[in-house]
Amino acid sequence: MRPVACSALRLCVRSRCRPGTFVVQRRGFVSKLDQAPEIYDVVCVGGGPAGLGLLAALRASSATSKLRVALVETQDLRKARTWNSAPHEFSNRVSSLTPSSVSFLQRIGAWDYLDTNRAQNYQEMKVWDGETGSRLSFDWSMETSPFEDLRTVATMTENVNLVRSLLLRIEKSGDENLSIFGNSTVSSIENGINYHPDGPNLSAWPVLSISPTQQQQQQQQQPSRIAARLLVGADGINSPVRRFADINTDGWDYGRQGVVATLALSEPDPTPFPLGTRTAFQRFLPSLGGPIALLPLPNNHATLVWSTTPENAAYLKSLAPKAFIAMVNAAFRLEMADLKYMMRMERQSSTSAADTEDLHESELVWRLQHTPLPSHIPPMVTSVQEGSVASFPLRFRHASTYVSPRVALVGDAAHVVHPLAGQGLNLGLGDVASLSNTIEYAVTHGMDVGDILTLERYSAERYGVNAKIGGVCDMLHKLYNVPGQGPVTWARSLGVEAIERLPLVKAFLMRNAES
Amino acid sequence: MTPFRRVTLTTHTLTSFLRTATPHRLYSTGTAPSSVSADELSHFSALASSWWDPMGPSRVLHLMNPLRHEFIASCLAEGPPAHGQQQQPEQGQANLHYLDVGCGGGIFAESLARTIPSTKNKTVTPTRAASITALDPSTTLIQIAREHARIDPTVDMHLRTGRFSYQNRTLEDLIESFSDSNEKKQFDIVTLFEVLEHIDPSTSSPLAFLTNCLRLVKPGGWLVGSTIARSFPSFLVNQVIAEAPWPIGVVPRGTHEWSKFVNPDEVKGWVQEGLMRGRDGTAEKAGSEALQGSMWKCEGVMYFPGLGWKIVKGSEDWGNYFWAVRKGV
Numbered sequence: 001m002r003p004v005a006c007s008a009l010r011l012c013v014r015s016r017c018r019p020g021t022f023v024v025q026r027r028g029f030v031s032k033l034d035q036a037p038e039i040y041d042v043v044c045v046g047g048g049p050a051g052l053g054l055l056a057a058l059r060a061s062s063a064t065s066k067l068r069v070a071l072v073e074t075q076d077l078r079k080a081r082t083w084n085s086a087p088h089e090f091s092n093r094v095s096s097l098t099p100s101s102v103s104f105l106q107r108i109g110a111w112d113y114l115d116t117n118r119a120q121n122y123q124e125m126k127v128w129d130g131e132t133g134s135r136l137s138f139d140w141s142m143e144t145s146p147f148e149d150l151r152t153v154a155t156m157t158e159n160v161n162l163v164r165s166l167l168l169r170i171e172k173s174g175d176e177n178l179s180i181f182g183n184s185t186v187s188s189i190e191n192g193i194n195y196h197p198d199g200p201n202l203s204a205w206p207v208l209s210i211s212p213t214q215q216q217q218q219q220q221q222q223p224s225r226i227a228a229r230l231l232v233g234a235d236g237i238n239s240p241v242r243r244f245a246d247i248n249t250d251g252w253d254y255g256r257q258g259v260v261a262t263l264a265l266s267e268p269d270p271t272p273f274p275l276g277t278r279t280a281f282q283r284f285l286p287s288l289g290g291p292i293a294l295l296p297l298p299n300n301h302a303t304l305v306w307s308t309t310p311e312n313a314a315y316l317k318s319l320a321p322k323a324f325i326a327m328v329n330a331a332f333r334l335e336m337a338d339l340k341y342m343m344r345m346e347r348q349s350s351t352s353a354a355d356t357e358d359l360h361e362s363e364l365v366w367r368l369q370h371t372p373l374p375s376h377i378p379p380m381v382t383s384v385q386e387g388s389v390a391s392f393p394l395r396f397r398h399a400s401t402y403v404s405p406r407v408a409l410v411g412d413a414a415h416v417v418h419p420l421a422g423q424g425l426n427l428g429l430g431d432v433a434s435l436s437n438t439i440e441y442a443v444t445h446g447m448d449v450g451d452i453l454t455l456e457r458y459s460a461e462r463y464g465v466n467a468k469i470g471g472v473c474d475m476l477h478k479l480y481n482v483p484g485q486g487p488v489t490w491a492r493s494l495g496v497e498a499i500e501r502l503p504l505v506k507a508f509l510m511r512n513a514e515s
Numbered sequence: 516m517t518p519f520r521r522v523t524l525t526t527h528t529l530t531s532f533l534r535t536a537t538p539h540r541l542y543s544t545g546t547a548p549s550s551v552s553a554d555e556l557s558h559f560s561a562l563a564s565s566w567w568d569p570m571g572p573s574r575v576l577h578l579m580n581p582l583r584h585e586f587i588a589s590c591l592a593e594g595p596p597a598h599g600q601q602q603q604p605e606q607g608q609a610n611l612h613y614l615d616v617g618c619g620g621g622i623f624a625e626s627l628a629r630t631i632p633s634t635k636n637k638t639v640t641p642t643r644a645a646s647i648t649a650l651d652p653s654t655t656l657i658q659i660a661r662e663h664a665r666i667d668p669t670v671d672m673h674l675r676t677g678r679f680s681y682q683n684r685t686l687e688d689l690i691e692s693f694s695d696s697n698e699k700k701q702f703d704i705v706t707l708f709e710v711l712e713h714i715d716p717s718t719s720s721p722l723a724f725l726t727n728c729l730r731l732v733k734p735g736g737w738l739v740g741s742t743i744a745r746s747f748p749s750f751l752v753n754q755v756i757a758e759a760p761w762p763i764g765v766v767p768r769g770t771h772e773w774s775k776f777v778n779p780d781e782v783k784g785w786v787q788e789g790l791m792r793g794r795d796g797t798a799e800k801a802g803s804e805a806l807q808g809s810m811w812k813c814e815g816v817m818y819f820p821g822l823g824w825k826i827v828k829g830s831e832d833w834g835n836y837f838w839a840v841r842k843g844v
Contacts (some may be wrong), residue, residue, distance in 0.1 A: 039668050041636075067637040200668035229667075235729045328716050445581035446626030450668055453577050458527070 035225075036195040037207050040070045040179070041449060042439070045186055045208075045227035045241050047073030047080075047286070047291070048253040049159060050411030050428035051096075051234030052166035053110070057436035059173035060108040063443050064436065070179040070226055072210055077182035081167045087117070087299070092260045092388040094303040095162070095424035096154040096280075096295060097224070101429045105165075109172070113165035114157065120296045121152045122278040126376045129480070130285045131336060135376065153280070154422065156295050156303065157343055181224070186235075189244040192227050205450075206231040206244065206406055210313045230450040232406050234428075234437070237397060239413035245404040251397035251416065254477065257313035257418055258291050258392050259306040262385035263328065267300065269379065281378040282420070284480040288312055288343065289337040290394075291420050291480065294378045304328060305419060307477075312343055313391045319360070320348060324389065325381045330367070331378050336369050336483070376432035394418055396474055398467060402459045406450035408435055415466045417475040427466050433462045542619045566620035566656075567663050573622070576709070577834075579824050580622055582816060583708060583741065584630075586837040588641035590737050594841045596703045596809050597735035609639045611703040612730060613647040614777075616686050617710035621660030624649035628670050628679035636669075648702075650689060657683040701733040707740035711782065721750055721777060726789035731834045732842045735808075738786065739839040745776035749834045779813045779831045779838060786811075786840040806844025 042058060044051045055071055057508070058064040085091070097105070105111045128135040170178070188209045192202030211223040233241025242249065272279070282293040290307030297303055306316070306328070316327060330342055348359055402409045411428030435458045441447075442454040447465040482488040534621045596611060609632050618624040618627045627647050630640040653655050660681050664670045673679035682689070705728050714724050725738070732738050743749055750773050791805040814837045815830030830836070 063638060063640075066638045068635060199665075200671040201665040202668075204666060228830065441581070443638065444630075445584045446628075446630045446640070446642070448629065451569070456569075 007231040008139060031498055032427060036199065036202070037188075037192065037227040038227070039068070039200075039202075039227045041067040041229045042069045042232060043206075043208060043226060043230070044069070044071045044234055045233040045239075046234035046236060046411075046413070047075065047077055047163075047180075048234060048236070048411065048428075049072055049162050049166065049184070049425055050432050051232070052163060052170065053108075053429055053432040054232060054234065054410065054436055055178075056110050056166045056169045057104075057108045057172075057432060058439065059170055061436065061440050063440045065173065067439075067443070067449075068177040070181065070228075071188055072181045072184050072208070074183070074185050074213055077167060080160065080163050081171075083164050085118075085158075085160075088301070089385060090118070090262045090297050090301055090303065090388075091158040091160050092262050092303065092385075092390055093159040094156055094260075094262075094295065094297065095159055096156055096427040097162075097429075098154050098426045099152055100425075101426045102152075102155055104429055104433045105162075108169065110162075110165045110169040111453070113168035113172075115161050115165075118158060118161050118298060120156045120278060120298045122154060122156065122280050122296050123152060124277065124279040125153050125282070126279055127282045128284070128374070129489075129492065130283045130339075130375065131287070131332075131483065132492070133374065133512045134492075135285055135374075156297055159425075162319055179226075181210050184210050186240055189231070189240065202227055204405060205229070227408065228450070229448065230439070230455075233407065233409040233413040234432075235349070236409050236412045237395065237416050239409065241407060242409055242413050245407040245409075247404060247407075248400040249397050250400065251395060254290075254307075254394040254396065254418065255309070256307050256394040257310050258394055259304065259308060259313050259316050260388070260390055260392070261304040261328075261368065262297070262388040263294070263302050263304055263325075263326070263381045264383045264385070265294075265300045265302050265379040266382050269380065279378070281332065281376075283332055285331060285336065285339065286480055287340055287483040288331075289481065290477065292328070292331045293420070293422075294328075294381075295393060295422070300379075301449050302381075305422075306331070307394055307418070307420060315343060315347075317389055317391060318347060320358065321384050321386075322358035323348065323360035324384055326358060326364045328381050330360075332366045333373060334364070334371055338371070342367075396470065398470060402431075402463060403452065403455035405452050408455050408458060410435055414462075415470055417466075417470040418477045420476055421473050423473065427469060430465065431458075431462050434458050519653065530736070547687065567622075573620075575818060577620060579741075579765050580626055580819075582824050582826070582837070583623055583706075583739075584626070584640070584642050586741075586814065586839070587704065587706075587737075587739055590739060590812060590839045590841070591641065591643065593812065594735070594737070596733065596737065597844050607639055607643075609643045609645045611643045611645055613644055614702040614705045615647060615649040616705060616707050616728060617713070618649035618651045618660060618681070619653075619656050621656075621663060623706065623708050624666070624679070624681070625660065625670055626666055628664070628673050629667065631673050631678050632667060647680075649679075649681050650684055650686060651681075652685045654683050657681050677792070680784075686724070690727060690730065700731075701736070702731055703733055703736040705729075705732050705736070705738045709741055711740055711742040711777055712772075714775070716767060716775075721781075722785045722788060725782075725785045726792050729786065729789045729793045734842050735844040736789060737839050737841050739837070740782075741835065741837045742782070743776050743835050744778045744832055745773060746778075746833050749773070749776060752834065779836060782838050783811055783813070783840075790840070790842065807844065808841075809822065810839075810841040812839040812841075813837070 027124070042054075044054055051071060055069060058067060058069055102111065105114070126135070170180075186208050189206050192205045192207040194201045194203050205227045207225055207227045209223040209225050230239055231244075233239045233245070235241055278296040280293065280295045282291050284291045285308075287313060289309040292304070292306040294302045294304055308316070317326060319327065327342060330339055334342070342360060342363055345359060345363065395416050396418060399409055399414045402414050410431040412424070413432065415427060417424055417427065438454060438458040438461075439449050441457065442449045443453075447454045479488070479492055482492070542725055566573055566575075569577060609630075613627060616625070617622045624647055627644050629644060630642055631644050631646065632639060648659070652661070661674070664674055664679075664681075670679065674681070707728060711721055711724075714721055728738050743753070754773050787809075790809060793805075813831050815827050816824050816834065816835050816837060817827045817830055818824050818835070
């Protein structure tokens, strides 16, 4: 009946199940399923950044703060709420927040709760083609006047930091009209029924049965049943909400893995000017299956995202730290042929001591002597944080629609894009900003927040934007997966050089990337 | 699909359907299913689903509904209704009582009822509704409206507590019931959305009808409506394009009677005369002091396919427009 996750989290305290004034409960005479469920205005399945962002946004606006809202999350949100980490250690799940995502988080008051010492702005992006060397640099500082602050391209933030700030923001809004079901899964979603001829007719309302996850089972016997005026699916790529709403999703797997790691870098040389300027680096490696990117974190740390084939990913993950570091440094510096060779080198047995010379390292040192280096390479990687090397599959998905009566999808439940532009989380936050505005408009105009006439405003605002950005990422992925010299490679570098030389086109592209 | 589309087509279609097919049901109040044939029931459900179908023939009307809220909010901002003895009514309190005349299937009435604060959600919207009474002479439409209201527990609860009520009666009937009870019942806001152009000239006139509406408005309150101007563009759009054969037209032939459309200056003239008549309670004019403190407001709206309804300044003489009159305190 009652979720347990709550006692430690003030915001999770959930009022006892009680019959509403308009709900006739026939306790004792009917089975549990015939009893009217508890009624909520917005029920969000999924407590990731998108789901929590929606909740925080609704709680922050005076028009929507009194809506009765619930959130269901499988993970233990208490842990997320009390997350803490040493200042020199960083999670490997890091996202690049665009300025519009940051301003959304500021608007809803979540930014105040973010540990900004652990977040890193960057002002410049250096992107080049490993095959041809043609370069596209996103340098915002060129656009601003010398008296203005440097323009931020994006802010790198650990997802745990973001999630914690959203939880704290929600907690700050009090626990009235709010239920958070942590450690809970949605065991079923079905349409309600016309529970009583004299009561409300919930036959078109989604009714969720919420059960505690395995480890909580002993304390909890019966699942809670809640009805949603609007059910929001923020429940990821395999969204159960999407399945309930019978919404199709199209897409494909890229056959690529994203290898992530937290790295420490050497001091930048030369010292960036103006001081404090940070740069993100991305090099497309057509022969290895995708780009490698190094995104800055505080104190000369950086997060790695290397999109590559599953074989390469498995190889990289199996390397000893020194060899892994050498491969990352090589990937930003060496020719394609050298890299391909190093990717097939025999691995040293893991028993080899740290002080023995690493084969990859010495190979890199030798090859660098014979490679001319461009000026725009990142500082050398000096160490890799233990246990931070991991990988995840790269996929493209787009739901056929984001809305159906009393259902809306946000974030990965609606769309999954290639990470090469770092847009995934930003698209999700964009969805949430739009959906919360839509709900606010509906509430102030007497519209039912679950009505399709309300929700189509959200869909109209987001579907095209997400399709465009997802499509551009997909196109870039395909364009930069054609190895060797040839028409595509030449056209690619011609195109990139052309964009670089046409300030108007470039400014347009950059604005698009930014918002 | 077409700008300035007439949007009350469904009221009209339904009412004319009922007149021809089941005239005896129009004024009957019996709802017991036993007296209803299965045939009629299936007709009934077909009509009910089309009225509230967001993609159905009333879609354009549904899309206009948020603008009604905005227009009322702008009226309240310009001339807040006086409450009791207080000349300066407390802002941000839901204390206004509404009467919706000709509510049809309840598109506006239900949406306003949803904004009435409840014990669970005390948020006040700019329309500040505390209660709403909605009238329609059609039994079928009132039934559709009541059935739809049950889908929303909040609205359903307001129906149960009486803050919201649907009444199957005419305006004249309501006024009569008030005079019987000897109690002077008035409302802060009386709404007339897409009604004025449907008045049957053989039994009533817009002037008499508006005068009756104004009698029910408290001093300092507003009579708010929307209708469509009798202009060449509205003739073209509503009579020629909207009623053209499929796939261009979307409404059955004969839905509109362009000659019944009313222009803003006509409405303004009628309400001014209505205020004077209402003042002394007889047909005689009370003179211009009846207009003291009154306000007149008018805004044109246009429908742009793909974008929805927009307020377009100066377009009130061409097609759809909102109008409002405030009764002097």
